[in-house]
Amino acid sequence: MAYRIRKKNTPENGSVSAAGTSGEPPVPPRVEALAGKLTGAGTSRNAWGFAGTILFILLVGTGIVYHIHSKKVARESDAAALETKAEQLYSRGQQSNGPELVEAKKLLEQVMSTYPDTPSARVAPLFLASIINIQTPQDSSKAIEWLHRGLDLNAGNMKLLPFYYESMGLTMMSAHQYDQAIAMFQKVTEFPGKILADAALYNIGKTYEILNQTALAIINYKKLVKEFPSSPWAAESEPFLMKNGVTPPATTQPLPVSPQK
Numbered sequence: 180m181a182y183r184i185r186k187k188n189t190p191e192n193g194s195v196s197a198a199g200t201s202g203e204p205p206v207p208p209r210v211e212a213l214a215g216k217l218t219g220a221g222t223s224r225n226a227w228g229f230a231g232t233i234l235f236i237l238l239v240g241t242g243i244v245y246h247i248h249s250k251k252v253a254r255e256s257d258a259a260a261l262e263t264k265a266e267q268l269y270s271r272g273q274q275s276n277g278p279e280l281v282e283a284k285k286l287l288e289q290v291m292s293t294y295p296d297t298p299s300a301r302v303a304p305l306f307l308a309s310i311i312n313i314q315t316p317q318d319s320s321k322a323i324e325w326l327h328r329g330l331d332l333n334a335g336n337m338k339l340l341p342f343y344y345e346s347m348g349l350t351m352m353s354a355h356q357y358d359q360a361i362a363m364f365q366k367v368t369e370f371p372g373k374i375l376a377d378a379a380l381y382n383i384g385k386t387y388e389i390l391n392q393t394a395l396a397i398i399n400y401k402k403l404v405k406e407f408p409s410s411p412w413a414a415e416s417e418p419f420l421m422k423n424g425v426t427p428p429a430t431t432q433p434l435p436v437s438p439q440k
Contacts, residue, residue, distance in 0.1 A: 255294075268280070341370045345363070403416055
């Protein structure tokens, strides 16, 4: 299962400038402190000399900050360009396990190695794990390594973490690590906003189906239908419920919500 991530320019993903509302970069505290000391000599014969020194320091300090800020923006832009191209290749190749996935993997690995401190690096592990699961599902340990790295990079990010735990659960489910998979899906249901909670409940029920624990599967499917009656996953659970004598309410199938950073 693949999820497309879109990004917003929010303070959370680090893409908003740290400069003031005027668009100008801030003056470093150390420069302000030094300027304060220099202004204390205003009664001396060299007052204008001190003033000139203050202006020079402020100009140099501001230039340094602006250079650093501009470099950061440029790095994030370069990383985002690689990420966008990789996502496009991923979208074309995921259904057929086509050659596009090979190129997408290279670009995403480049993001991680060259731009590890950018917002794009927070998303890349999710796609890398998905590519591994598509190309070589037997290498689930490598996919899990990437997902753990993504979890570390996104500590506190309530919008992206559910996708990492859901992907971790699906990876472990494919690797027949069913208890661990259920634990990951349970984490997804606990996030505020219930992002992917319907998919997680469905996958918990499906895992219990695989384990032939029908009663537990029914409990989770019924919870899914009750809490998310309009979810497409609720509709997916209906055949199993009806097969086991449970008549669920009518459900509809809207398009899944696209997550945003």
